């Protein structure tokens with residue numbers, strides 16, 4: 394279970410690449426993927442379907458449990474420009490897309506019924522907003538420090554090549570890591586609030602200035618987001634729900650939590666200045 398090299402066999406835009414990559418038996422699949430993501434300059438999301446002997450590797454597992462050893466061949470493939478980001482894409486204009494003028498900030502009203510209808514949303518969908526208090530401020534600072542540190546490391550490795558992705562940086566964690574970071578009891582409270590099983594944990598650090606996430610419904614069946622900083626700490630970047638025929642822009646102070654299902658139409662208004670941090674629990678399978 395010591396240090397060894399695995400062989401990565403992967404197709405990028407259908408072109409075969411092979412590379413030796415250092416691993417240890419005790420590392421989790423998640424840790425291995427994060428390191429590969431950093432070194433290969435690709436998004437973690439591109440590595441979702443990494444296989445060994447035809448079996449998809451589970452992020453939570455340690456790699457020794459698959460009997461991966463020296464010379465084992467791990468396979469995956471991805472398209473250079475095809476990144477599946479389930480928590481939305483920040484973009485500059487989303488030109489021509491429904492409701493984009495609202496999130497750009499150029500108009501304040503819209504035909505909300507048409508927006509919901511065109512996105513096949515539920516016109517009376519609900520969202521929950523939970524007041525701060527579940528996660529302590531010290532813990533929130535620790536989560537922000539972690540994602541800041543990782544953002545810096547990825548920036549050093551990726552350089553300016555992937556500036557857009559680095560500006561909207563997403564760091565995947567497994568449950569055990571989140572439990573170590575926030576404490577088991579707090580995690581259990583968060584899970585009770587989620588009221589379902591989840592299969593992805595992400596910390597997001599966004600500084601995509603001048604960009605917004607257009608109205609959409611999520612692929613993730615249920616999304617819980619803890620605001621890791623308050624919406625008074627950055628300019629714009631407001632979470633906007635459209636339901637009940639109106640637009641809701643909840644105040645999200647540090648530590649507040651929003652929960653919604655994938656039937657509610659929502660977006661994020663243009664981020665002007667500052668950095669916006671969030672912790673997400675998602676159900677994608």
Ligand SMILES: [Fe+2]
Pocket residue numbers: 479480481609610611659
């Ligand atoms: Fe979303």
